[in-house]
Every structure is written in structure tokens, then in C-alpha cells.
Amino acid sequence: MIPRYSRPEMVAIWSPETRFRIWFEIEAHACDALAELGVIPKEAAKTIWEKGGSATFDVERIDEIERVTKHDVIAFLTHLAEFVGPDSRFIHQGMTSSDVLDTCLAVQLTRASDLLLADIDALLEALKRRAFEHKDTVTIGRSHGIHAEPTTFGVKLAEAYAEFSRCRERLVHAREDIATCAISGAVGTFANIDPYVEEHVAKKLGLKPEPVSTQVIPRDRHAMFFATLGVIASSIERVAIEIRHLQRTEVLEAEEYFSPGQKGSSAMPHKRNPVLTENLTGLARMVRSYAFPAMENVALWHERDISHSSVERMIGPDATVTLDFALARLTNVIDKLLVYPENMERNLNRFRGLVHSQRVLLALTQAGVSREDSYRLVQRNAMKVWEQGKDFLEELLADAEVTAALSEAEIREKFDLGYHTKHVDTIFRRVFGKS
Numbered sequence: 001m002i003p004r005y006s007r008p009e010m011v012a013i014w015s016p017e018t019r020f021r022i023w024f025e026i027e028a029h030a031c032d033a034l035a036e037l038g039v040i041p042k043e044a045a046k047t048i049w050e051k052g053g054s055a056t057f058d059v060e061r062i063d064e065i066e067r068v069t070k071h072d073v074i075a076f077l078t079h080l081a082e083f084v085g086p087d088s089r090f091i092h093q094g095m096t097s098s099d100v101l102d103t104c105l106a107v108q109l110t111r112a113s114d115l116l117l118a119d120i121d122a123l124l125e126a127l128k129r130r131a132f133e134h135k136d137t138v139t140i141g142r143s144h145g146i147h148a149e150p151t152t153f154g155v156k157l158a159e160a161y162a163e164f165s166r167c168r169e170r171l172v173h174a175r176e177d178i179a180t181c182a183i184s185g186a187v188g189t190f191a192n193i194d195p196y197v198e199e200h201v202a203k204k205l206g207l208k209p210e211p212v213s214t215q216v217i218p219r220d221r222h223a224m225f226f227a228t229l230g231v232i233a234s235s236i237e238r239v240a241i242e243i244r245h246l247q248r249t250e251v252l253e254a255e256e257y258f259s260p261g262q263k264g265s266s267a268m269p270h271k272r273n274p275v276l277t278e279n280l281t282g283l284a285r286m287v288r289s290y291a292f293p294a295m296e297n298v299a300l301w302h303e304r305d306i307s308h309s310s311v312e313r314m315i316g317p318d319a320t321v322t323l324d325f326a327l328a329r330l331t332n333v334i335d336k337l338l339v340y341p342e343n344m345e346r347n348l349n350r351f352r353g354l355v356h357s358q359r360v361l362l363a364l365t366q367a368g369v370s371r372e373d374s375y376r377l378v379q380r381n382a383m384k385v386w387e388q389g390k391d392f393l394e395e396l397l398a399d400a401e402v403t404a405a406l407s408e409a410e411i412r413e414k415f416d417l418g419y420h421t422k423h424v425d426t427i428f429r430r431v432f433g434k435s
Contacts (some may be wrong), residue, residue, distance in 0.1 A: 001271045005283060010324040013111050014317035020057040022104045023076055026201060027091050028052060030183055033200035034193075040090040047087045055083040073097040094193030095331060099183045102217040105316060106179055107205055109225060112320035113175035119327035120168045120232075124161060126334040128432060131157035135424060138417055139253060139344040140355060145245075146279075149355050150348060153254070153339060158431045160239050174228040177221050183206040210337040214303035219294075222312070226294035233287035236326050240277035240284070243333065247274045253344045257336035276333050277324040283326040290315040334369050353392035354385050359414040360396060367405040377402050401411040 012018060028049050035045035057079065066075035074097075081088035092100075135154035140147050182203035185193045192380050195209075202209045246254040256276050258264075264271030293315060297308035309348050348355065357378050364374035381399055384390040396411050403411070 001109060002049055005325045006321050007324055007328060010112060010115050010318075010321045013108050013115075014321070016059045016062075017057065019104060019108070020059070020062065020076060022107050023073070024052050024055075024057070025205070026100050026183075027077075027080070027095075029201045029204045030093075030193075030197050031428060033197040034090070034093055036200075037194055038090060039194075040093060041087075043250065044087040044090045049057050049086055051084045052080055055080070071097070073100055092190050094185050094191075094197075095183060096186045096215060098216045098333050099185070101309075101389070102213075102423045103181045103183065103201065103205065103207070104208055105222075105312065106181060106217065108316065109222075109320070110175055110179045112316075112324075113171060113178070115324055116229075116232075116320065116327065117168065117171055117175070119324055120164055120171065121378075123327055123331040123334065124164055124168070125163065126331050127157050127161040130334055130337065130339075131155075131161055131428075131432075134339060134341075135428060136421065137339065137341050137344065138348065138421060139341075142350045147347075147351060148353055149358065150417055152421055152424055153344065155424060155427055156242070157334075158428060160235075162431050163235050163238070164232075167235050170228045170231060177273060178225045179207045180210040180217055180221065181205060181341065182210045182213040182217045184210070184213050187215050214300075216300065216304045216308075219297045219308055221301065222308075223291075223295045223298050226315060226319055227291045230288040230291035233284040233323060233326065236330050237281050237284035238332060240280035243277045243337070244274045244281070247277075251343075251347065251349060253340055255338040255340070256333055257338060276329060280326055280333075283322055283329075287319055287326070290319040291374050298382050335394075351392075352385050352390065353415055354382055356392070357382055359419065360402075360411065363410060363414055364402070364405055371406050 028045075029151060031040060031045040031048050034040045035042040039374065062072075062075050062079045065078050066072050069075050069078070077088075077092055084091070124363065131154045133154070135152060137153040138150055139153045139156070141149055141151040181198060182188065183193060183198035183201050184190050184195070190198075196207045200331070201207075206408075243256065245251065247256065255272065256274050258272045263269075264273045264275075293311045297311055351375060361371075361374050361378045364377060365371050369377070377399065378396075381390075381392060381395040381402070384395050385392050393415055397408060
């Protein structure tokens with residue numbers, strides 16, 4: 001997590017100040033439940049909220065204590081006791097450190113999820129607006145990087161909208177999966193704390209009780225969460241790569257916005273590089289890389305070890321902060337994307353009608369020519385366009401075998417672009433509904 005690729009609201013979720021405030025709330029809510037059960041005095045629970053709730057936790061002081069205790073939760077509890085006083089002896093009754101750490105992580109990841117969901121919503125809005133703007137902007141579709149058949153730029157954007165809609169659904173499920181609370185004590189048996197405490201804390205923090213924990217919340221939940229972030233990052237990269245290809249000088253069908261005063265190269269003043277989408281490709285690689293250690297964290301020893309701890313201290317903030325930044329950057333790219341319909345038309349026509357080859361092939365088969373012969377006839381005329389710069393329509397009209405099966409009018413009709421876009425409205429209704 002570095003400032004260059006960070007946004008303050010997401011960074012704040014992972015700050016020490018936020019973490020210690022969540023730790024306090026977990027402990028204080030647990031004390032309320034213990035007081036209701038008669039395990040600790042109600043006045044003590046009240047004092048803990050009053051004195052701890054108004055406290056400003058000193059990160060440097062906690063770090064100082066931890067250098068001696070070599071234990072972060074104990075260091076925090078020692079510092080909290082400095083505010084609360086004698087009633088601090090009732091804090092952490094029957095709990096273990098992982099109850100605090102894992103429940104806190106669940107709170108942080110759910111808060112991060114909410115920001116990421118808002119990011120996706122903003123991206124979806126931008127994609128939808130630009131998709132309708134270019135619903136009828138005809139462009140060439142490519143497979144293997146080679147001209148295939150016509151589509152529209154709006155359909156490309158609608159595809160991205162549908163993909164990020166699926167990403168949103170996955171993240172909603174991942175958020176639900178990660179939002180569990182464990183206040184079950186050592187090895188998760190509730191031997192020294194009533195299950196009611198867990199239920200109470202979970203409700204107060206917007207979580208649900210973990211059905212069965214060991215000494216930690218099962219890490220398959222976290223693995224799925226970070227894998228979901230990795231899939232979202234891959235979708236970001238797919239759109240970014242599309243824009244990078246379309247911005248190539250030889251193509252130039254779309255381009256990142258180039259702001260006044262922006263410089264593309266320290267050596268070549270003419271350069272306008274796709275730096276934002278190249279950056280998104282790199283950020284996507286990083287977010288995906290966090291999924292693998294999250295999966296390795298699933299297999300802990302017996303009821304717990306802490307091999308997962310150092311991993312999560314890194315990947316929790318890094319993955320969410322990076323993805324938050326990447327989603328916002330992609331939204332900005334889409335919002336300001338420069339689109340060049342004239343270049344799309346010029347590229348579409350660059351190979352003199354080759355994009356209509358399938359229609360001619362199908363027409364020949366429907367006219368009674370075998371598929372093998374139809375393919376041979378169309379391909380031999382297509383190769384003249386590739387190799388000699390000929391016009392595909394003219395070559396077909398001059399081919400006696402082709403004209404023996406199809407009239408001139410029938411051949412010319414197969415070069416109508418509208419044929420390829422006749423179902424764009426259907427696609428849009430499927431993606432966006434009736435709006």
C-alpha cells in the first residue's frame with residue numbers, strides 16, 4: 001500500500017487508529033453482554049464505555065508496550081487500562097486474542113467491501129452512459145487481433161457493464177461470507193464465555209456469529225473474498241487492455257483523455273501514451289497476486305497457528321486499497337474516453353469488404369453449393385484482398401462460380417452493415433433492461 005495508488009477513505013479503514021477503535025468496541029460490547037449475564041458489574045461496563053469511548057488511543061504508546069510484551073492485543077489492553085482504571089480487569093473476560101483480531105478484520109473487510117461496491121456502482125454508471133452514447137457507433141470486432149465482423153462500440157461497453165454487474169454480485173456474496181464474528185474463546189468452545197456474548201457483539205457490529213470457529217474464523221472465507229477481488233481486478237485489466245489496443249497509432253479508435261499540460265514522453269514530445277490503462281494492467285496483477293497467499297492461509301495447524309497473520313496484515317490493506325484506486329481510475333478513463341467513429345469506419349473498410357465473408361459463405365450454401373466449395377470460393381477471393389489489395393465485392397462479382405450460384409443483387413445485399421447491428425437493441429435490453 002503506497003500513497004501513489006491510495007485513496008484516503010479506504011486507507012482510513014486500515015489505519016492503526018481505526019483498528020484500535022474497533023478493538024475497543026469489540027471489547028466494550030462484549031463487556032455489555034457479560035454485564036447482562038451478571039458475569040461483570042454493570043457499572044464496570046458503563047465505566048469502560050465512558051472512559052475508553054472518549055479516549056484517544058496513542059499508537060506510539062501501544063507500540064512502546066508491544067516492544068516489551070511482544071503481543072499486540074496485550075499491548076492494547078494495557079494501554080486501555082491506563083484510561084479505564086481498576087475496572088479494566090473485567091475487559092477481555094473469557095476471550096482470546098483472535099476473537100478481537102478476527103472480528104476486527106471482518107469489520108474492516110465489510111467496510112472495505114462497501115467502498116468497493118460504491119466504486120463499482122460509479123463505474124457501472126459511466127459504462128452505461130457511454131454505452132448508450134455509442135450504441136449505434138459501428139466498429140470492427142476482432143478475434144485474435146484480426147478483423148472479424150462488425151459490431152458497435154456500444155456493444156463493447158455493454159459487455160463491460162454486464163461483466164462488472166457480475167463482479168458486483170460476486171462482491172456482495174463475498175462481503176456476506178466474510179462478515180462473521182467469533183467471540184468463542186480458546187479453541188472456539190465457549191468454555192469461558194457464553195455464546196450470547198458472541199451474538200451480542202455480532203449484532204452490534206453488523207456481523208453474524210461464526211457457526212463454528214476453532215480459535216480463528218475459518219480462512220476459506222477470506223480465501224473466497226480475496227479471490228473475488230482478484231476476479232474484479234481481471235475484469236479491470238480486460239477493459240484496460242481493450243483500450244490500450246484501440247489507442248495504438250495504427251488503430252486509434254479510442255484514446256485516454258490527454259489533459260492540457262500533460263506530457264507523454266521525456267524524449268519524444270509527440271507522444272500520447274495509454275499510461276492510465278497500462279497502470280491498471282499492473283495494478284490488476286498486484287490484486288490478483290494477493291489471492292494466492294489467502295488460499296494458502298486456509299490450511300492452519302489444528303485449531304490455529306499464526307502463519308496467516310503476517311499475510312493478512314499485508315494483503316488486507318493492500319488488496320482493498322489497490323482495487324479501490326483501480327476502480328476509480330477505470331471509471332475516470334471511461335468517463336473521459338475519447339472515441340473516434342471516423343477512424344472506426346476507416347478501419348472497418350480498410351480491407352475492402354472482407355468483413356462480409358461469412359454472409360457470402362452462408363448465402364452460397366443456401367443456394368445449393370457444398371460448404372467445402374463455398375468456403376473455397378469465398379476464401380480464394382478473400383486472399384486476393386489480403387495479398388493484392390483487391391476489392392472483395394468486385395472479385396466476387398467477377399468470379400463465374402460465385403455468380404453461377406448468386407445474382408449480383410444477392411451478392412451486393414450481403415455487404416449491408418445494418419445486417420450486423422440489427423440485434424443491438426435486443427442486446428441492450430438484455431443488459432440494461434427496458435431503460
